[in-house]
Amino acid sequence: MMLFQLEAPERTLVTWFPDWPLVAARLADALPPGVPAAVIAKGVIAACSAEARAEGVVRGLRLREAQTRCPELVVCAVDPVRDSREFEPVVSSLEERTPGVEVLRPGLCAIRAKGAARYYGGEEAAAGAVLESADRLAVEARVGIADSVFAAEQAARSTSELSAVFVLPPGSSRDFLAPFPVEVLGQPKLASLLKRLGILTLGEFANLPAADVRARFGAAGITAHSLASGQDPRKVIPRTPPRKLDQQAEFEPGMDRVDQLAFQLRATADTFVGDLQTEGLVCTELRVLITDEAGSRSERTWGHPRHFTASDVVDRVRWQLQSQPPAATSGAGGVSRGGLSSPVTRVEFVPVRVDSIAHHGRALFGDGAEEQIHHGLSRIQSMLGHEAVVVPAISGGRLLGERRRLVPWGDALPTGTAALVTRPWPGRIPDPQPATVFASLIPVLLLDANKEKVRTDHRGGLVAPPMWFCPGGDPARRRLVAQWAGPWPLRQRWWDADHRLEADRFQLVDGNGEAWLLLLDEQNWWAEARYD
Amino acid sequence: MSSLLSSASPASLRDDLQAQIHLMQGKRGSERSLPVLPSLSRLVPGGLRPGAAYSIQGSMSLAMAMLAGPSRDGSWCGVAGLPDFGIEAAAGFGIALDRLVLVPDPGTSWTQVIAAMADVLSVVLARAPERIAPAEAARLGARLRERSAVLLVLGPWPQSEAVLHVNGYEWSGLGQGHGHLTKQELELEVALRGSSRRASVDLADSGAVEFSRHRMGA
Numbered sequence: 230m231m232l233f234q235l236e237a238p239e240r241t242l243v244t245w246f247p248d249w250p251l252v253a254a255r256l257a258d259a260l261p262p263g264v265p266a267a268v269i270a271k272g273v274i275a276a277c278s279a280e281a282r283a284e285g286v287v288r289g290l291r292l293r294e295a296q297t298r299c300p301e302l303v304v305c306a307v308d309p310v311r312d313s314r315e316f317e318p319v320v321s322s323l324e325e326r327t328p329g330v331e332v333l334r335p336g337l338c339a340i341r342a343k344g345a346a347r348y349y350g351g352e353e354a355a356a357g358a359v360l361e362s363a364d365r366l367a368v369e370a371r372v373g374i375a376d377s378v379f380a381a382e383q384a385a386r387s388t389s390e391l392s393a394v395f396v397l398p399p400g401s402s403r404d405f406l407a408p409f410p411v412e413v414l415g416q417p418k419l420a421s422l423l424k425r426l427g428i429l430t431l432g433e434f435a436n437l438p439a440a441d442v443r444a445r446f447g448a449a450g451i452t453a454h455s456l457a458s459g460q461d462p463r464k465v466i467p468r469t470p471p472r473k474l475d476q477q478a479e480f481e482p483g484m485d486r487v488d489q490l491a492f493q494l495r496a497t498a499d500t501f502v503g504d505l506q507t508e509g510l511v512c513t514e515l516r517v518l519i520t521d522e523a524g525s526r527s528e529r530t531w532g533h534p535r536h537f538t539a540s541d542v543v544d545r546v547r548w549q550l551q552s553q554p555p556a557a558t559s560g561a562g563g564v565s566r567g568g569l570s571s572p573v574t575r576v577e578f579v580p581v582r583v584d585s586i587a588h589h590g591r592a593l594f595g596d597g598a599e600e601q602i603h604h605g606l607s608r609i610q611s612m613l614g615h616e617a618v619v620v621p622a623i624s625g626g627r628l629l630g631e632r633r634r635l636v637p638w639g640d641a642l643p644t645g646t647a648a649l650v651t652r653p654w655p656g657r658i659p660d661p662q663p664a665t666v667f668a669s670l671i672p673v674l675l676l677d678a679n680k681e682k683v684r685t686d687h688r689g690g691l692v693a694p695p696m697w698f699c700p701g702g703d704p705a706r707r708r709l710v711a712q713w714a715g716p717w718p719l720r721q722r723w724w725d726a727d728h729r730l731e732a733d734r735f736q737l738v739d740g741n742g743e744a745w746l747l748l749l750d751e752q753n754w755w756a757e758a759r760y761d
Numbered sequence: 762m763s764s765l766l767s768s769a770s771p772a773s774l775r776d777d778l779q780a781q782i783h784l785m786q787g788k789r790g791s792e793r794s795l796p797v798l799p800s801l802s803r804l805v806p807g808g809l810r811p812g813a814a815y816s817i818q819g820s821m822s823l824a825m826a827m828l829a830g831p832s833r834d835g836s837w838c839g840v841a842g843l844p845d846f847g848i849e850a851a852a853g854f855g856i857a858l859d860r861l862v863l864v865p866d867p868g869t870s871w872t873q874v875i876a877a878m879a880d881v882l883s884v885v886l887a888r889a890p891e892r893i894a895p896a897e898a899a900r901l902g903a904r905l906r907e908r909s910a911v912l913l914v915l916g917p918w919p920q921s922e923a924v925l926h927v928n929g930y931e932w933s934g935l936g937q938g939h940g941h942l943t944k945q946e947l948e949l950e951v952a953l954r955g956s957s958r959r960a961s962v963d964l965a966d967s968g969a970v971e972f973s974r975h976r977m978g979a
Binding site for chain 1: 824848849861942
């Protein structure tokens, strides 16, 4: 404790952005501007807009209660990632005016006031510069300056919309904090205990001798005590601004051929991978954003089983462009092979997931077979396209086509696939499974002795046993049914228009000795698979 | 060249030259052949020979069973041009799906894709192309020998080590309106190194294969 008291108090400037979760949600277009809106955390209001506040919505209110007070309230769930993401440009803009910003949490940051005050010629002027930088981004900010981070935060919170700056003169922090209730310390357990002991304000708490506080409340108590005394032991630790790792390339005039574009992008891709490497990172998931002259944007995230090299990055751009159907040829000449619907003016690479380069180091004698296989398959992918080389996995479902899931080489299996398989799936065909599962159902016909289509009655039984099977769907070329079994009903999701299925399965062996798995929906016969 | 000859011992030089001759002749005595399932071991005695092509006609299940042996043994396998490949049946035969790669549509450059797959995968199962020039097939064969890969072709193939032709299926378990398919028995004709014989195989079974052999030709 003595150590902190010996030092001269460090003047601190705290910038507070009121209702940051709400502002962030509006910046991210999750909430519309100008209407009563609120951000919800665990069923209670975490932040609300001024319009909602006018209707009587306050922080901490239950959602249902808030909706009774303000029926037109628009809400969205709290998202810490969104808060941090939207805060990043604000901090960058602040750093341009006053370097050395520490982000306490999204919506609250601290700066050492000394340097800024000397540069701008006074603490008020420094606060003005901070407000100006926030104003440029059209977000509301409040500034408090005091002897400690805690006091400055409280000062910033006690400002109003009209006077957005509150400067406490040096040495007055303790007196300023004295009337605040003990809850502002942010330690609910300690606050509740202090209240039961009859200590209601920070002033009363600060008046207790430090040694007694340590004896009674321990380390957490002594920290809170120094906060209350206006001697925040926390120092402002400025963040090191992160290096920008994303890269972009702009083209003027736009590129209208894929091969040209790939050639031009090679340098950008090299810089992208090189920059990551200097940071000791490799990219394992990459987002590519392509903007064309018409202003339309294509955005796609690509995975990689190992990590992206520069040529992999260029390949992904090529595949992304080739997977889009080119628009109808326009004007004279037409578009040649490899041409694009509209010239590309801008390509951006954003590393979505990075990993330490140490995890991807090459073994001294190479990585053996797997490495070779990856190179070979990537070569086929660059010949045929990303989706041409796939890895199979068994998924859940009732139809055989649904149970087969094909994932492009390099992409991860969708999460939950393994869990789907282990579910029971009643209606599954008994082993052995058919070797040929048609990628799309093939129309066939099954006829009874009168050459009528075989149907099921409303109780699910057969009207007449099958006699003739027409594999091509053509009644003229029919085969005798040798053995058959069915109907095996498949009923699923009658409440869901997109996934509902009402069908009956049949197994049959035809006169040529071929075995089939057939499906009868409301009207038609289909071949789902063949046992061959 | 002369310095190279003088530096190597005559014995090692002889071994190298022999290996090269074997490579060019397509014989690889020392090379380990790939295992096959027990039910097929008498159809393809000695296993699948690296660098050879096998033609399978008329049955996807038989192709899967041929693929299953090497896959169980830890080899990587590829399947090209078969969008209808039933992966649940494949898993049932014991093919490891995490070492299986599919190229459902190899497009127009069939030979190139198969060659690229054979470069890195031990066994490649492919549907035979509509037609293939003998020279092109020979080039692919040389590539297979060089990379010691096995090509299983579903359909006719000009230079195949063995042809397994399925003449008919015998199903059991299914009745008239009851039961379900339980067992498949294949009637097939195997042409292997000039001799042809008939056999019936139960793919679900891991053991006995009944032969009714009658030699043809040599």
